[in-house]
Amino acid sequence: xxxxxxxxxxxxxxxxxxxxxxCVVEQDGSEREAxxxxxxxxxxxxxxxxxxxxxxxxxxxxxLVFINVNxxxxxxxxxxxxxxxxxxxxxxxxxxxxxxGYRSKIILVTIFSIGLLFLIDxxxxxxxxxxxxxxPAGVIMLNVAIILLMIVNWRNWPSYLLFQLFCILCSIFPxxxxxxxxxxxxxxxxxxxxxxxxxxxxxxxxGGSRARAELKRRFHV
Numbered sequence: 163x164x165x166x167x168x169x170x171x172x173x174x175x176x177x178x179x180x181x182x183x184x185c186v187v188e189q190d191g192s193e194r195e196a197x198x199x200x201x202x203x204x205x206x207x208x209x210x211x212x213x214x215x216x217x218x219x220x221x222x223x224x225x226l227v228f229i230n231v232n233x234x235x236x237x238x239x240x241x242x243x244x245x246x247x248x249x250x251x252x253x254x255x256x257x258x259x260x261x262x263g264y265r266s267k268i269i270l271v272t273i274f275s276i277g278l279l280f281l282i283d284x285x286x287x288x289x290x291x292x293x294x295x296x297x298p299a300g301v302i303m304l305n306v307a308i309i310l311l312m313i314v315n316w317r318n319w320p321s322y323l324l325f326q327l328f329c330i331l332c333s334i335f336p337x338x339x340x341x342x343x344x345x346x347x348x349x350x351x352x353x354x355x356x357x358x359x360x361x362x363x364x365x366x367x368x369g370g371s372r373a374r375a376e377l378k379r380r381f382h383v
Contacts, residue, residue, distance in 0.1 A: 164188065212254050219247040238285055245281040249274055265325055268307050276300045293339060294347040298354035301333045305357050312365075320369060320376035326362040333358040 164173040165188050166180035173180065223244050230240035252274050256267050276296055283292035308326060312319045336351035345351060366373045 208254075208257075212251070215254065216251060219251065223247055241285050242282055245278050249278045265311075268304070269328070272300050272304055290346055293336070293345050295350055297339075297345075298333070298336050298350040301329060301336070301354040302350075302357055304329050304332065305354075305361050308361065319365070320372050323362070323365060323369075323373060323376050324380050326358065326365060329358040330355075330362060 164178075165171070166173060166182070167188065169180055169182045171180070171182070223240070226243050227240045230238060253271065256270055276292070279296045280292040283289060283296075305326075308322050308329065312322050315321075333351070333355040336345055337348070337355060339345040340348040340351055366377075369376075
């Protein structure tokens, strides 16, 4: 902001002379805040941090693979460290993606977590705990997240019906694996399916006309 001592006025424009008397103005050192700040600066900084992390992760993983190959050939634990590095990278990418909704982020984080634990189980000799317990537990956690989100955002609770249908589909997947003899202990998978179905039915029945209207709007019927 500038001031003209001759006209006794303040000038908001960035100019060196007064528009009235054309005398040189004085700067008071204050600047107007931009109405629309550059929101991309924060994302660019995070992108730089991610690139630095990728470089360090690649260097570290290369060293760990070298150690694994030359000194510990019994188990490929370096695959687990690679999975951890990738997991952290994906979490960081999700964190800076403002265009991705929180529901999408919750789903992706859950999928990545299950995938990492499955990798650990596989590298360690595969004892089946990742599919028997972790997979259905992830579905149950998604349902718990839905309940909490519906409580927090209770005015917009019908929007979570589609999320609940997604959980039902996810809970059917472990049942299919059980029928294919991939999952050997289906107890938690059955609980996950029951929780998903009952949560959807409860929301649909209690929601009444608002729930039916939301489903019609989502599926264009």
